[in-house]
Amino acid sequence: MENQNxxxxxxxxxxxxxxxxxxxxxxxxxRVSVPGFxxxxxxxxxxxxxxxxxxxxxxxxxxxxxxKIGPLIEKHFRSKMK
Numbered sequence: 001m002e003n004q005n006x007x008x009x010x011x012x013x014x015x016x017x018x019x020x021x022x023x024x025x026x027x028x029x030x031r032v033s034v035p036g037f038x039x040x041x042x043x044x045x046x047x048x049x050x051x052x053x054x055x056x057x058x059x060x061x062x063x064x065x066x067x068k069i070g071p072l073i074e075k076h077f078r079s080k081m082k
Contacts, residue, residue, distance in 0.1 A: 010072045043070055
């Protein structure tokens, strides 16, 4: 059985960020420890009214970080598929 809450690291603005993937029923969240920010940033993928997917923070308010860090999380998973 695969670990439900995988922990990995990504590089972001010259920092190594710890990311924890949290599997919930019907949703995957990512808790990101960002130096200088408390509490941790929680991200998820959402879809707008046109079904276009985007990264957002939970709760809302740290959208700028979500838009920068989310693609780095995607890159991590794409590199694992190679």
